[in-house]
Amino acid sequence: MQRLRRKSVVPFSNKSQAILFILPGLVIYLTFVLLPILGTVRYSLHDWTGFSPPEYIGFDNYRELYRDEDFRKAIGNNFFFVIFYTIIPILLGLFLTSLMSRSKLKGMAIFRTGLFVPQVMSPVVVGIIWRWLFEYRGPINQTLTLIGLSEWIKPWLGDFTYAPYAVGSVGSWVQYGLCMILFLAGIQAINEELYDTAIVFGANPLQQFWYVSLPGLRQQILVAFVLTFISALRVFDLVFVLTRGGGPGKETIVTSILVYQNTFNLNRAGYGAAMAVTLATIIVAISAAVFWLQSRNDDTNAT
Template structure:
């Protein structure tokens, strides 16, 4: 009887663990069919020379070595890292500053402002790309405003300029992602105890010290989520590039996600496209895991 009761004591409450696996089995099957299996096929294709029609030949690691040696493949990864400044760093910083200001100062119509700033997240990125393409056109709204205020020398074909095309696309990414970061940080700021702010003010803390001593540490989890979402969005950016620049002028705005499409469907280099896609997946996974580990390490 003692051994029997001890066995029951060690068993987890509720249904057996095998039943729990049955509950998640349908989701695991769908996940495997639509993600793991295609990814495995992409890895297999990345070791081949294949144009999508004729017989494939073995490529070994040539497709991966080309990513480091071929400038036309190396440049898109550099462009993607530059875009992370606009897609991730700037939105997180701007969102933190706005959230800190709104939590310190009572703002009328806060719900309205949050809705307006979050609106770009609701719009399809194709719609965003078409709208901003017209704004940044040589005869678009931005150049019209610059000419109207006497800054004709600053007007330029923003998306056709080799130096400004990538930052112009990046600014659109900043506009899209800032609302997401702000909403996350405002939600986190609402759960910060008011006593912490009162204690900081009693100690003579100003706005900046209050931000770094109270607000920033309390929003660590939200910052990790915002960084993860914005990094993934920045690295897998395809629709904005496709709609606004198609990787041009030249290859000034080409990014890995667009390069996968370009090589697979326009150049018929399926193996090379698969290698770029696998490398991009590894890069996204590495960066997101690094961000999570850094935040968890600081928590502990």
């Protein structure tokens, strides 16, 4: 009887412990992630100021989004920033990885850490620093004057033509460190014998990277693409600080800023929720499509 009792008590105890370990994280997830998402979807179907009782209006907010030129402009800017937040950082990360992965120079670890610093800095701090650098009398224009390129001086963040590129370049500066670290971590898992074989066949360093390193980094490149792509579509604080809300005019306006403005400045929380839901749907759909294409490609290669 004693032996049977132990068998019945121990599994129950293990299950209880597992539930106790999972419960805090589950409560936090439900409270701060799932419930706000469901609430946002619900309010996107209502005319709601954020204070008054919400009035159900169906899909009217989404129909208005379809006609909203500011929303189309913001979405277009988000996809424009993909060039700077995703494509350039991935290419730059691959370039730096090719230089550092097999380098035997002393102090390389410190150098890598320094390159990663922008990624861990607060976006608000980054925005303040670069806003100062881009000022008309700031260090960038002063440097151009010193080297005899005064005709290149511009009010970088106040110029309708150059402001999107200035903001995008800061995004590249922030994101390339993440890509570099992912690629450096991935390259450590590549079998060293592959490089030795490539050397035997006379491959130079560029060929080694192209034919050995790059195929081995396929998964890391995919992860870097998805993470930086999401950052480009949901960017808010960096653009807000640099351009004070999407200026000049609305040349750098992004969807997250429109959500903020409609929700808090214009008291159109329902419309802002519809924007947020639409943006989240775009992010999830494109990310899922990328992973599906990658898995399909892996299945094709396996066969």
